[in-house]
Amino acid sequence: MSLSQRLAALLVCLRDPQKVASFQRLCGVEEPRLHGADAAAPEERGGRNPDRSADPEGGGGKLRGCGARNGVRNGLPEAGGDTATAKAGERESEATLQNRVQGLRRNSLTGEEGEVFGVRNWPLFYLFSFGTELGNELFYITFFPFWIWNLDALVGRRLVIMWVLVMYLGQCAKDVIRWPRPASPPVVKLEVFYNSEYSMPSTHAMSGTAIPLTLVLLTYGRWQYPLMYGLVIATCWCSLVCLSRIYLGMHSVLDIIAGFLYAIFILAVFYPYVELIDNFNQIYKYSPLIIISLHLALGIFSFTLDTWSTSRGDTAEILGSGAGIACGSHVAYQLGLVSDPPLDMLPLTIPSITVTRFGKVILRILIGMVFLLLMRIVMKKITIPLACKMFGIKSDDIRKARQYMEIELTYRYITYGMVGLSITFLVPCLFYFIGLS
Template sequence: MSLRQRLAALLLCLRDPQKVASFQRLCGVEEPRRPAGAPEETGGSDPERAAIPEGGGSKLRACGARNGVRNGLPEATATATAGELESHKTLQNRVPGLRRNSLTGEEGEAYGVRNWPLFYLFSLGTELGNELFYITFFPFWIWNLDALVGRRLVIMWVLVMYLGQCAKDVIRWPRPASPPVVKLEVFYNSEYSMPSTHAMSGTAIPLTLVLLTYGRWQYPLMYGLVIATCWCSLVCLSRIYLGMHSILDIIAGFLYAIFILAVFYPYVELIDNFNQIYKYSPLIIISLHLALGIFSFTLDTWSTSRGDTAEILGSGAGIACGSHVAYHIGLTSEPPLDTLPLTIPSITVTHFGKVMLRILIGMVFLMLMRIVMKKITIPLACKVFGIKSDDVRKARQYMEVELTYRYITYGMVGFSITFLVPCLFFFIGLS
């Protein structure tokens, strides 16, 4: 067998859904009993799966680490009782679904869990690559720890996630087939699989943090590398555990993130300085991010990929523009170079209280901004582009509406993180 044939065989082995199913069983996931003749899911961006109506399959609702999936089962299966589908043991170990996909109405197939510590561990791991984590982690760094590190971390995150989403829609490989894989989470099931953007994010964020903070802050390098390794491993393994990616998807995502860091990290300081200092940088930032969202890729059918990309680009543009305004009005200041490396301050009751107040007040402000902008932009976009807004879920799947409301909404959230919320902190004495 030639080297090329061996490599092809290795890639096929790493992409085999049976490997994912074996890992799930090893970690204590109990496969549901599927009725004879239930169709096998091929994964990927299936238009029929993306168009599942809302409300069906409530008796099959099960726990995903984040949400559930119907998995393409027929209606007769969806309305069957849990006792007809599961053993008594699986029923005892089943937990209710945490959230369904509000855009597609998809819900999850029933499954059981025998190893609860691993279930909660991997649920935490996958959340390290979801919106809730991003919208709390980045502001926490910018408001409480180091605004410079926070800004530059966002720059690298936007690059990694954008290029990863584009690669998915160019390669167009489907998700691991179910069966044999048990889909514990399928909020992103309508997206393609290769590479894993969770793995990319879980690799890029901790490694970028180490690169940005070592030498600027005093701490042992080994601590940073150990934390980065654990972080990356947890996120990557969680995606296999949840049945969302093959081993090959994870490896490709990890290597792709490393490649992007190697190419772009040397320029992150230049990009950050340009965003803050150059007079016309907001116009360039907004135009560039908007153009990337519109012209970078097209979808053969609707998926969450396009909206997520618009969120990423909008957030990055908003944070960059907010930092530009904050810099020019003197709201931000950097420590003198002769004070570097910075020492980690001791935690006092006063310090801890201020941190908690910033997080509480800031997050409430961001959530209100997100809700208000969403309520305004969706009907406005529908009116501008002549799209019926009776069915909001369907209207949000039109490119004109989706890109407009996501870009503007998350652009304002990003702008709030680096400008509006710091202004609020300044006026109430929490700077």
């Protein structure tokens, strides 16, 4: 067998959904065996026929029955099946049903819900549920502001620059390669929020690789701490996020490996220019016009979708947030609201935690997050109807209207642009006036 054939066979093996299903079973994920009334008519409940193959895209998750196992089909003994085996199967079914969980993160735009599944290892379930949140919006909207408001604004700004580059290029790669999610069955879909997106590469894996590694690159030498601590934390962070996506049934092993390597490649190419980009954003007089125009053009012209998915909206959020944070840092710098420590003060020492300092951190987080959430809610309420009126699209069904490209790009870009502007300008202004700077 030639080298190319071996490589092709390896790629096919790494993409095999059975590998994902095996990892899920190893970690204690299983489909609950149905019996009694629950098993009478799975299709009447809206569930998929367990004997049918899944949509190659991964399909919307529904409660599924199981085939014949141990002389039991859906909890009822098969003709000729051993009675003791059937009873044992029923007891096992009951134990599994007691531990069944509805899938995570229902998609409000499509109405999809994750499958109902059984859990035999709750610590791993909570660990990987936390790990996947490290690549979701809730984490980003709290983590980046925390760095900018409380720890180191320079590190926070440059971290966002790299995050935008990595996530944007990752989303574009997905829509160029267009590989579907792992097939279900055999994979159990624990989460369907991103199920409409393509699978290759995993942008969760890219984010989970880029953020901790960029933090180490930005902070080592600027802050005093042992390098080994940073590398250990980065490794654990990256591993947790990557494994969580396999656990949830959203990516193949190949998707994860490709996402990890792609993120490393992007860091190697663009990280040397992050200081230049940050200085341009702050100092150059017309940088806001260039930033807004560039980010908007990338969102409109970079790629097209054959069908709707959450990918386009996520990309608009990423670009809008990045543009808003960059423009906010420009305004804040020009007004003298933000000043980075001089070079002769480096490396910085981690300050001791006092009651006063801890209290200010908590107040900044509470006040700042309330401001951001209110800004997000208000901007959505304003921009969606306004965009519908501007483009002549009926707003009776908001869910459907939000899937039009004109509406989706407009409201997400403006909404998250204002959120980003708030992070680096409006909220710091508020802190300045109330004495929390």
